[in-house]
Amino acid sequence: MHTWYWRNWEGLPYLTCSILEDWHHGFFTQQFWPRSPQVLTEVLQPEASVYRLKQVHGNTILTPQEIDSIFCTDGEDLASADGLMSEQPLQAVWVASADCTPVLIGDVKTGRVAALHAGWRGTAKKIVPLAIARLQSQGSKLDDLRIAIGPAIAGEVYQVSINVAAEVGSSIIPHDEEQKIITALHELPNSPLLEDPNPGKVRLDVRRVNILQLENMGISAEQIAIAPYCTFQTPEHFFSYRREKEKKVQWSGIVSSNKLNFK
Template sequence: MDAWQWQTWQGKSYLTCRLLDPFPHGFFTREFRPDSPLTLAQGLKADAVVYRTHQVHGNAIADTRSLTPIVEPSAKETLPQADGLLSDRSNESVWVCTADCTPVLIADRAQGRVAAIHSGWRGTAAKIVPEAIAQFWNRGSHSADLRVALGPAISGDVYQVSLDVAAQVGATLLPGNPNQEAEAMIAALSEFDDTPVLPDTEAGKVRLDVRRAILHQLYRLGLAPEQIAIAPHCTYQDTERFFSYRRTQKKYVQWSGIVT
């Protein structure tokens, strides 16, 4: 059975993942621009309270208990700075926006706890997804109850980065000396099954698959393959459905959210 399905709301398409059932959720497409999470939440659960943050490519995760719900589209300068949101209260929706970075939705199917995470290469190098999992554990979640969906993002086939960038991400996956030479680190990563790095024809460059790096981070935490799903969609290559900053250099985004 395919883990991913397209759904329709108001004649427009968004993506869902069976792993996150029965939590209302969606990875929304460029069709929904300029709708904000206040509007999009109506398509998931009409009376859900809405939370979002000002994303800064870090690894901070905000707890909705310490935040004020969004009641109107806000200037990002008024929002708390964080790249993740966690909720364990009922009827709350948490949202992140992306335009090549990975939107990560996490659910604890036993305790009803959820999180929405924005993880680009910087956030992945800063281990924001492992930090989110740690926060689930700290609140009493068990690893076996967690389900993680990695939504549409730029794929490793087309994401060219410097060796230094790849090495910063790779350092989260390799034991031993994190300060080893970038070339040695890339060589070690290349030996992984389902490697997150691919060769590039340009000297000093490689292709980086951020979602596969996150996948390996989750494996290192003890999650099993059947608890994780990666969307089969690339924001860079699928021009009809998704915005891509790498493709257009325009700061348009698509939203992803989940409801407790």
């Protein structure tokens, strides 16, 4: 089993996971709000360069070089995407979330890392498998990946419509018919769907769908760690948009190894 640890910086708590022990990383709490990724990188590894995005609930994954080229051409402050993948040593990549699932990935052989924002829309669009495919295209092997899925809203409290559940479910059950997707999801062992008393609604475990996507790629359970915290049910540590309806976030970040191996 992988262990999650509470760390402390100037009296403020953040989470790390043993599965990512080779990298400086953290899933930061609401106590750090409104500090920026620049400040949070100082907590993890001050010499790292810092990268973040304008998140748009899609499945685009960018590298720092691509961000720099977009920034130069369109004049925007931030590139629009929901995933970041390192190319060089000492690159800190960050995503923000407030119920959506933050995913941090490291490759034990190359030292490369990725940070992903996987809400229900990004999960439906397979952002995590797409990021892994991109890492593979850069030389990563599936067996070398370590994946930490951070605090997010838990299935038992995440009510969605049947059509949202079917859209997300179609990422693991390829079918055109909504009801067939829902039925097949309910039949899965440890199903990502739970019953809801309201007609036309279900409870959806988005993190579980991401795990099923990873398993479908051939990634083993030992390579994945899931934070034992729900943002909605842990108000003392995490913002929840669904609970508070406030546009606040917590940041999750990871720094690529300073000994990147480009074999």
